[in-house]
Amino acid sequence: MTLASDPIAHGGALQQAMARHGGTASEWLDLSTGISPFSLPLPELPLDVWRRLPEQAEVARVCELARRHYGGAVLPVAVPGTQAAIQLLPWLTPNAETVAVVAPTYGEYARSYRRMGMIAEPIRTLEAAASIQAAAVILANPNNPDGRETMRDDIFGFARAHRHRLVIVDEAFADMRQDLTMAGAAGAEPNLIVMRSFGKFFGLGGLRLGFVFAEPRLAAVLQERMGPWAVSGPALAIAAHAFSRIDLVGELRTKIDSANQMTRSALNKAAVPIAGETALFFLCEVGDGAAVAERLASHRILVRAFDHSPSRIRIGLVPDELSAVRLRESLRLAGARPS
Structure with a gap:
């Protein structure tokens, strides 16, 4: 075990x-990862990006660009990779005993909750969570490693019928399937959280950057847990470049x-x-x-x-x-x- x-x-x-x-x-x-074999051409970065700490205004600017790029309804939280955000998810339901994870899937979801003494119950479908007393339901969409897709209407319906639970959707592999994304609903639906990975699509996994869309109260918990300057200046500069170049x-x-x-x-x-x-x-x-x-x-x-x-x-x-x-x-x- x-x-x-x-x-x-x-x-x-x-x-x-x-x-x-x-x-x-x-x-x-x-061929062992789901990271694009092609990397975004990197811009030439000024020395100050490396030498000084990033300003809050820079973070806000990149988050606004990310909101537009991913079609979000609210400004996301910039995180040093969605893996880092996964470690913080248990703090969004600190008093929970059980969460549900649609499985088989990426193993770090369950591990992050079990590390905090919570039960991570594997379920086969989103609907199966209805019969479990779970404070949160975690779903990768598309799923890793089988590519299973859950339609937006199904996620909407579940989130609205279970407003007492957090519904956490990891869209690390959704960049080529924007018709699946729930980023535009996160924040508007207070119990919905959407995570987006920057490195996989842009071929820059080593950059360690991601974005989490959530309503302000939950976003504040993530920010507080990460502390200041969680995302590096070079990562922010490269993301700003990427989000600004539609070509x-x-x-x-x-x-x-x-x-x-x-x-x-x-x-x-x-x-x-x-x-x-x-x-x-x-x-x-x-x-x-x-x-x-x-x-x-x-x-x-x-x-x-x-x-x-x-x-x-x-x-x-x-x-x-x-x-x-x-x-x-x-x-x-x-x-x-x-x-």
């Missing part, structure tokens, strides 16, 4: 893979669409069934996920296997046609076939 104090395996552990299988970083094809955002969307089609084609040609997907990754049936992931690693391709879905692996997007061919042939050699 995984305890609250036990670390959770995540994608992106390239150094560990290199230590086990050898090779240099440039020899590996890291670059459009180019990224086009590149991601193309990479998605290349990856899909490689999987189809390797006869690997797709069990779920988002614009940034595919969940695939391969028979024995851990074994296939290990064989792919011997070919220096890094993917994710899951304890909760042992027959499956998650594969991120290839950046180019050469990588697509490499993935296709390596999957064949690894014996990636459903049972």
